[in-house]
Amino acid sequence: MKILKFGGKSLANGKGIQTVVDIIEKKAKKGEAITVVLSARGASTNELEEILEKASKNENYKAQLEAFKNYQLQGYEALDAQEEFHALDTLFEGVSLLGDYSEKIKDKVLSHGELLSARLVTALLKEKGVNAHFTDSRSLIVTDDQFGNAQPLDSLSKEKVKAHFKKYNGTTVNVVTGFIASNRNQETTTLGRNGSNYTASLLASFLDAEELQNFTHVDGIYTANPDLVADAKKIKKLSFTEANELAHFGANVLHAKTIIPLVEKKIPLRILNTFDPENEGTLITSEENEDGIKKLSVLENVSLISLEGRGLLGRVGVDARIFQALAYENISISIISQGSSERGIGLIVNSTNASKAKKVLEEEFKTDIYKKDVSAILIKDDVSVVSIIGQDLSTFHKPYNRLIKNQIVPLLVNNTATGKNVSLVVLKKQLHKTLNVIHGEIYGVAKKINLAIFGHGLVGGTLIDQILASRDEIEKRKNIHLNIFAIANSKKVLLSNSGVDHRWKTSLQNQGVSYTLDDIIQYADKHHLENVIAIDNTASKDFVYNYEHLVTNGFDLVSSNKVANTVDYEFYKSLRSTLENHQKQYLYETNVGAGLPLIETIKLLHLSGENITRIKGIFSGSLSYLFNTFSVEDRPFSEVLKEAMDSGYTEPDPREDLCGNDVARKLLVLARELDLKNEFEDITIHNLIPAHLREGTAQEFLGKIQEFDTVFAKIKAAQPEGNVLRYVGDLHGDLSKDKGIMDVQLISVPKDSSLGQVKGSDSIFEIYTESYGDHPMVIQGAGAGATVTARGVFGDILKVAQSIN
Numbered sequence: 001m002k003i004l005k006f007g008g009k010s011l012a013n014g015k016g017i018q019t020v021v022d023i024i025e026k027k028a029k030k031g032e033a034i035t036v037v038l039s040a041r042g043a044s045t046n047e048l049e050e051i052l053e054k055a056s057k058n059e060n061y062k063a064q065l066e067a068f069k070n071y072q073l074q075g076y077e078a079l080d081a082q083e084e085f086h087a088l089d090t091l092f093e094g095v096s097l098l099g100d101y102s103e104k105i106k107d108k109v110l111s112h113g114e115l116l117s118a119r120l121v122t123a124l125l126k127e128k129g130v131n132a133h134f135t136d137s138r139s140l141i142v143t144d145d146q147f148g149n150a151q152p153l154d155s156l157s158k159e160k161v162k163a164h165f166k167k168y169n170g171t172t173v174n175v176v177t178g179f180i181a182s183n184r185n186q187e188t189t190t191l192g193r194n195g196s197n198y199t200a201s202l203l204a205s206f207l208d209a210e211e212l213q214n215f216t217h218v219d220g221i222y223t224a225n226p227d228l229v230a231d232a233k234k235i236k237k238l239s240f241t242e243a244n245e246l247a248h249f250g251a252n253v254l255h256a257k258t259i260i261p262l263v264e265k266k267i268p269l270r271i272l273n274t275f276d277p278e279n280e281g282t283l284i285t286s287e288e289n290e291d292g293i294k295k296l297s298v299l300e301n302v303s304l305i306s307l308e309g310r311g312l313l314g315r316v317g318v319d320a321r322i323f324q325a326l327a328y329e330n331i332s333i334s335i336i337s338q339g340s341s342e343r344g345i346g347l348i349v350n351s352t353n354a355s356k357a358k359k360v361l362e363e364e365f366k367t368d369i370y371k372k373d374v375s376a377i378l379i380k381d382d383v384s385v386v387s388i389i390g391q392d393l394s395t396f397h398k399p400y401n402r403l404i405k406n407q408i409v410p411l412l413v414n415n416t417a418t419g420k421n422v423s424l425v426v427l428k429k430q431l432h433k434t435l436n437v438i439h440g441e442i443y444g445v446a447k448k449i450n451l452a453i454f455g456h457g458l459v460g461g462t463l464i465d466q467i468l469a470s471r472d473e474i475e476k477r478k479n480i481h482l483n484i485f486a487i488a489n490s491k492k493v494l495l496s497n498s499g500v501d502h503r504w505k506t507s508l509q510n511q512g513v514s515y516t517l518d519d520i521i522q523y524a525d526k527h528h529l530e531n532v533i534a535i536d537n538t539a540s541k542d543f544v545y546n547y548e549h550l551v552t553n554g555f556d557l558v559s560s561n562k563v564a565n566t567v568d569y570e571f572y573k574s575l576r577s578t579l580e581n582h583q584k585q586y587l588y589e590t591n592v593g594a595g596l597p598l599i600e601t602i603k604l605l606h607l608s609g610e611n612i613t614r615i616k617g618i619f620s621g622s623l624s625y626l627f628n629t630f631s632v633e634d635r636p637f638s639e640v641l642k643e644a645m646d647s648g649y650t651e652p653d654p655r656e657d658l659c660g661n662d663v664a665r666k667l668l669v670l671a672r673e674l675d676l677k678n679e680f681e682d683i684t685i686h687n688l689i690p691a692h693l694r695e696g697t698a699q700e701f702l703g704k705i706q707e708f709d710t711v712f713a714k715i716k717a718a719q720p721e722g723n724v725l726r727y728v729g730d731l732h733g734d735l736s737k738d739k740g741i742m743d744v745q746l747i748s749v750p751k752d753s754s755l756g757q758v759k760g761s762d763s764i765f766e767i768y769t770e771s772y773g774d775h776p777m778v779i780q781g782a783g784a785g786a787t788v789t790a791r792g793v794f795g796d797i798l799k800v801a802q803s804i805n
C-alpha cells in the first residue's frame with residue numbers, strides 16, 4: 001500500500017485538481033494499492049479563517065463566504081456540497097451573533113475545507129470509474145482535547161484505522177480528509193498546521209505502508225531555495241536524520257512531527273511534484289548517507305535581540321531568566337548565542353514577537369538596567385538566519401572565508417554541538433548574496449567572478465576578447481566562471497548582470513549609459529554579485545583615486561595602469577592599508593615588463609630575504625623597438641616611432657614614453673616593491689623630446705614628429721663604431737636604506753653587449769642580488785604590446801580569482 005498525499009496548491013482550481021485525479025486514476029487502474037490523503041483546496045483554510053474572524057467582529061462576511069462556495073463548485077456544479085455549506089452558514093451565523101469563537105468552533109469551521117476537497121475528488125474519481133470511497137478522518141484519528149493542535153492517541157487511532165481498512169480494502173481507493181480528527185467525544189479537532197502531512201504519515205505508519213508519496217508543487221528538496229539560488233540542485237535521496245534537521249530550520253516541505261511516525265517504521269517518504277509526475281522527486285529513507293548532504297535553509301522574518309552589559313559577567317541564571325520570561329509570553333527563541341565574556345547575549349525570535357520580547361526583557365531586567373548592569377536591550381529587525389545543514393566546524397572556515405571576502409560579516413554564528421548544523425545571522429539585504437556565496441562554495445559550483453572593466457582601448461579591448469574566448473575552457477579546467485558585468489570608458493558604461501558577450505562593442509554603443517562609479521557599485525550590490533574585481537586598463541591619472549572607494553565596497557583590484565603605484569608615497573601607503581583592512585588584493589604585474597613575470601619575481605626575492613642590490617635594463621618596450629630598429633636600419637626616427645605606435649607599444653600619448661616618464665614609473669614601481677620610499681621627483685630622467693615639442697596636444701605633437709629625425713640622426717652618427725642606442729633604466733645605490741638612486745638615460749652600448757643584443761620590442765631586466773653576485777638574474781621578453789599585456793592582466797585576474805576561497 002502506498003499513501004498519496006496532495007497539498008492545497010495541487011488541488012486548486014484550474015490545472016490542479018484534474019491533474020490530481022489523473023494521477024490517482026492512472027495508479028488505481030494499474031492495480032496499485034493506494035490511499036489518498038487530501039488537504040483543503042487552494043487557500044481554503046486561510047479563507048475560512050478570515051471569514052471566521054470577520055464574523056466574530058460582526059463584519060460583513062457573506063460576500064466572502066459566497067466567493068468561497070463558488071470557488072468550491074466552480075466547474076463542478078454537480079457536486080453535492082449542501083451538507084458542508086449548510087454547516088458553515090450555521091457556524092458563521094452563530095459566531096456573528098456571539099461576537100466570539102472558541103478553538104473548538106474554529107476546528108469545526110476549518111474541517112470543511114478538507115471535507116469539501118475529499119468529497120469532490122471522490123466524486124470525480126467515481127465519474128472515471130474508480131472505486132473511490134470518501135473517508136472522513138474524524139472516524140479514524142482520535143486525539144486529545146487540544147483544539148487547534150490536537151495530539152493523536154496512537155493505539156486508539158491505529159485500531160480504528162485498521163478496522164476501516166479491513167472493511168474497505170482491495171480495489172477501494174480511500175480518499176481521506178487530512179488535518180482533521182476527533183476527540184473521544186466525537187468533537188472535531190485539527191492536527192495543527194501541516195496537519196494533512198501528519199495524517200498521511202500516521203496512516204502510513206498504522207498501515208505499514210510501502211511508501212508515502214507527498215505531492216507538492218515543487219520537484220523535490222533542493223540544496224537551497226531555487227528562487228534565491230539559481231544553482232540550487234535537487235537532492236535525489238536523503239536520510240530522515242537530515243530531513244529532520246531541515247524540518248527544524250524552516251524547510252517548509254517537511255515538518256518534524258510528520259517524519260517521526262515514518263522514522264519509527266522505516267517507511268520511505270518521497271517528495272513529488274503533482275505537475276511533473278514523471279520526475280522521481282526526492283526520496284527520504286532511514287539509510288544514512290555516508291558523506292551527508294549539505295543544504296541551505298533560511299529563516300526570514302526574524303529579529304535579533306541583544307542584551308548587553310558589563311554586569312552580566314559571571315552572573316548565574318541570566319539565560320534562564322531570559323528563557324523563562326519569554327516562555328511565559330509564549331515567545332520561542334530559535335537561536336541564542338553568548339560570548340564567553342558574558343557581556344552580551346544575542347537571541348533570535350520571530351519578528352512579530354520582537355517588540356513584545358524587548359518589553360518582556362526590559363521588565364525582567366528592570367533592576368539590572370537601573371543598576372547599569374545591563375546597558376541596552378536592542379532589536380535588529382532586518383536580519384535572516386541561514387543554516388548550513390550537514391556542515392560541521394572542521395570545514396566551516398571555507399564558506400566563512402568566502403563570506404568575509406565578499407564583505408558579508410555574520411552578526412552571529414551558532415552551531416549545534418551534536419549533529420552537523422551551523423547557523424549564521426546576516427543582514428536581510430545580504431541574504432541573497434550569502435546564500436549564493438555559501439552554496440557556490442559547499443557545492444563546488446563554478447566560482448563566479450564578476451568583473452568590471454574600466455578602459456576598453458588596446459589593452460582593455462584585447463583583454464575582453466581574450467576572456468570571452470577562453471572562459472568556457474577556464475570554467476571546465478578551473479571551475480571558475482568569469483562574468484564581465486560592466487565595461488566602462490570615461491563616458492559610458494555597459495551593464496549586464498548575466499555578462500556581456502562577443503557583441504559587447506555594439507552593445508556598449510547602443511545600450512551604454514552615462515554613469516558614476518557608485519552606479520556600478522550599486523548595480524553589483526543590487527544584483528548580489530559576489531567576488532567582484534575592478535580592472536583598470538586606462539592610462540588615467542584621475543581614475544586611480546577611485547581605487548580605495550572600490551576596495552571599501554568589496555572590489556579586488558587588477559591594473560595595467562601604472563599611476564596608482566607612482567603618485568605620492570602617502571597615497572601608495574594609504575591604498576595598501578585600505579587593502580589590508582578590507583582583505584582585498586591589488587595585482588599589477590603588467591606595470592613593468594607587460595606580461596613578463598617580473599614584479600612577482602622581485603616580490604618573492606625580497607620577501608625571502610634576498611638582498612637585491614641593483615635592477616638595470618631596458619624597461620620600455622616601445623623605446624626598445626624604436627632604438628633596436630633605428631640603430632640598425634637606415635630609416636628616419638619618426639617613421640620607426642610611427643611603427644611603434646601602430647604596433648600598440650606606446651602609451652596612448654607616446655610622449656609619456658619619449659619623455660622618460662613611463663620608464664621612470666616602472667623604476668619607481670620596482671623601487672617601492674623593495675620597500676624604498678622614493679618619490680617620482682627623485683628620478684633623474686633624460687627627456688628625449690626636444691624642448692619645443694613638449695607642449696601642446698598629442699595630435700599637434702604627432703604633426704611634428706619629423707622634427708626628431710635630424711636630432712636623432714646626429715646622435716646615432718656620433719656613436720663609436722659597432723655601438724647601438726639603448727634607453728636604459730637603472731635602480732641602484734644602497735637599497736637597504738630608505739631611498740635608492742634611479743636614472744633613466746639614453747646610452748650607447750656595444751652591439752654584442754647584453755643590452756645591445758636585445759631585439760624587437762623586448763625588454764630586459766638584470767636583477768643583481770647578493771647571492772647572484774656579478775651574474776644577474778635576467779628576465780627578457782616582449783615588454784609591450786596589447787596581446788601580451790592583456791594576457792598579463794588576465795593572469796592577475798585568475799590569480800585573484802583562485803585566491804578567493
Ligand SMILES: NC(=O)C1=CN([C@@H]2O[C@H](COP(=O)(O)OP(=O)(O)OC[C@H]3O[C@@H](n4cnc5c(N)ncnc54)[C@H](O)[C@@H]3O)[C@@H](O)[C@H]2O)C=CC1
Nearest residue numbers: 455456457458459489490538539540560561652784785789
Ligand atoms: N600597450 C602596452 O604595451 C602596455 C600598456 N600598459 C598600460 O595599459 C593601459 C591602457 O593602455 P592602452 O590600452 O594602450 O590605452 P588606450 O588609450 O588604448 O585605452 C585606454 C582606455 O581607457 C579609457 N579611459 C580613459 N579614462 C577613463 C576613465 N576615467 N574611466 C574609464 N575609462 C577611461 C579610454 O576611453 C580608453 O578606452 C595604460 O595605463 C598603459 O600604461 C601597460 C603595459 C603595457
Ligand SMILES: N[C@@H](CC=O)C(=O)O
Nearest residue numbers: 620621622650651784
Ligand atoms: N608604453 C609602454 C608599454 C608598457 O608598459 C612601453 O613601451 O613599455
